[in-house]
Amino acid sequence: MLAFIIRRLLQSVMVMLAVGFIAFSLFNFVGDPVSLMLPPEATQADREEVRKSLGLDKPFYVQFATFIGNAVQGNFGISLRLGRPVSQLLAERLPATLELAMTAAVFGLFMGIPLGVYTALKRDKWTSKVLLTGSLVGVSLPNFLIGIFLILIFAVWLGWLPSFGRGEVTQLGFWSTGFLTTDGLKAIILPAITLGFYPITLIMRLVRAEMLEVLRTDYIKFARARGLTNNAVHFGHALKNTLVPVITITGLQLGGIIAFAIITETVFQWPGMGLLFIQAVQFADIPVMAAYLCLIGFIFVAVNLIVDLLYFAVDPRLRVEQSGSGGH
C-alpha cells in the first residue's frame, strides 16, 4: 500500500516537472522575456541589465529551478496583455470555472446514472433505444454547437434564460459565487448543460454497460432466488457494484471538464479561466499561457492521483493483487 502510494506520488511529481518544463520553455525560449520587458529603443547595456535581473545569465538548470520555485509559490510574472500579476488574474477567475465545472459534473452524475440504469433495465424498450442513439449523436456533436443551439432555443427564441455572463455574483471573501442569487443560478443552467452533455452521455453508456455485465453474474441470480424484490436487487446489489468504474471515470473526466470549459466559456462569455486562456492564446500572452498550463496540469495530476488512491480504497480486490504485481 505504502509502496504504491509513494510510486504514484513520484510519478505525479515527474509529470508535473515535465509540464513545468514545457511552461518554462514557453516562458524563456518562445517569449524572449528580455524584449518583452523593454521598450524597443533600449540599449545593449539595458538588455544585459535585464538579463541579469531575470537570472538569464545563469546556467540553464538554475533558471529552471528558479522557475519551478516561483511556480510553486504561484508567481508567474505579469500578464503582457492586462499588465497585472498572472496569479491574481487566475485567482479571480478560478471560482467561476470551478463552479461551472462542478455543476456540470453534478449534472453528469445525476442525469447519467439514472439514465444508464434505465437503459440497462429496460434495454428492449424503444425509449432506451432512442436514448442510446441520442447519446451517440451527442458524442458526434461538437461542444460549442450544443451551446449555440441551446442559446438559440432557450435564450433567443423562448427568452427564458440568459445567454452570457454569470449574472449577479456575491463575494464571499476571495470567492465570488453565483449560487446565491436567482440571477446567477439562471445564468449557470445553459453553460452547465452544455459542459455536462458529454459527461452525461459517457456516464450513461458506462453505467448501462456495467449494469448489463453485473446483472448476468451469479450473485444477482442468487439474490433473485432468495426472493428479494426487484428494487433491492437492482439498486442494493447491482448498482452498488457498477459504481467503482463510474467514480474513476467521473473523476478522470473532471480534469477534462475543466479543460473543455475553455470552449463553453467562450460560447457563453463566462468570465472564467478558460476565457482568460483563449484570449491569452489570441494575444500571445505567454505568462498567462504558461501559468494556465501549470494549473491545468496540476489539476489533472491531482485528480488522477486522488482517483487512483480512491479506487484502491473502494475496490478490495486491488489490495490483494497489489502484493506482487504492479499498478493497475
Next chain:
Amino acid sequence: MDTIKRMLDSDLWYSFKRHPLVIVAAILSLILILGAALAPILAPHNPFDLKTLNLLDAFTPPAWTEAGKATFLLGTDDQGRDVLSTIMYGSRVSLLVGICAVALSMVIGITLGLISGYVGGAVDAFIMRVADIQLSFPAILIALLIDGVARVVFKDIHDQVAVYVLIFAIAASGWVQYARTVRGSTLVERNKEYVQAARVIGRKPLAIMFSHVLPNVMGPVLVLATLHVGAAIITEATLSFLGVGVPPTQPSLGTLIRIGNDFLFSGEWWITVFPGLMLVILVLSINIIGDWLRDALNPKLR
C-alpha cells in the same frame, strides 16, 4: 474487373449491404465530399469573388421563408455571401485540414509505434512515457497550446502559415493512439518467424519495420484513422470557432459558425445554423462508417 468481383464477394461488402444506416451515411459523406471537392464548379456563387457580392443582398433569409430569394437557397450572410456556397467552400477547408491532420498524425504515430515496439528498451520506455503524459491531457488543449506557441514564433506571417500550423497542431495532439496500437501489434509480430527470417537474410531493421511488419499491423490503424477524421474535423471546427484556427479569409465550417454566432441575437439564425448542421451531418456520417468498419473488421464479433 477481377478486383471489383473480388470486392463484391468480400465479407465487408456483404456486411455493408446489411446495414442500411451505414449505406445512408456512406452516400451522405460521398455527396458532401464531392460537393466540397467540386465547390468551384458546383457552388451557385463564388463567395470569395468580391465583384459578384452585393451588400444589398446581405441578411437574405432562406428561400422558403417570406423574404427569401430563390437565388439564395439557404440565405446570405452579413456581406451578402450565399450561405450554401460558403458552406461548400468551408467544408473544403474543414475536410482538407481534417484529412491532412489525420495523415500526418498516422505518419508520426506509426513511425514512433514501430520504433517503440521493434527496438524496445529505453527508446520504447521514453516514447511510451511521453505518450502517457500526453494522453492524460485532452487533445484540444494540446492543439491550443501548439497554436498559441506558433502565434508567437510566426508573429508576422501567421496568417499565411495558419493552415499548416493547424494541421500540425491537430496531428501532434492525435498521434498517441496510433503509436500505442502499432506498438502493441509490433510487439506480437516482432517474434514471428517471417521477421526472424528477414533478420537472418540480413535485412536492415528499418526495412524490416516498414516493409514486413507495417503491412501486418495496418488493419486496426485504418479503422482508427476513419474515426479520427471525424474527431479531427471537430477539433478544427472548435479551434476555428475559438478564433485560433484558420484565418477568416479562408473560412472553414468552424469559422462560418463563429461569424454567424454574432448574428444569433438579431434573428439571422441561418448564418450559423446551416454550417452547424452541415458539420454535424458530416462528422456523424463519418463516425457511423468508422463504427461499422471497426465492428466489421473485428473477427471476434463475427
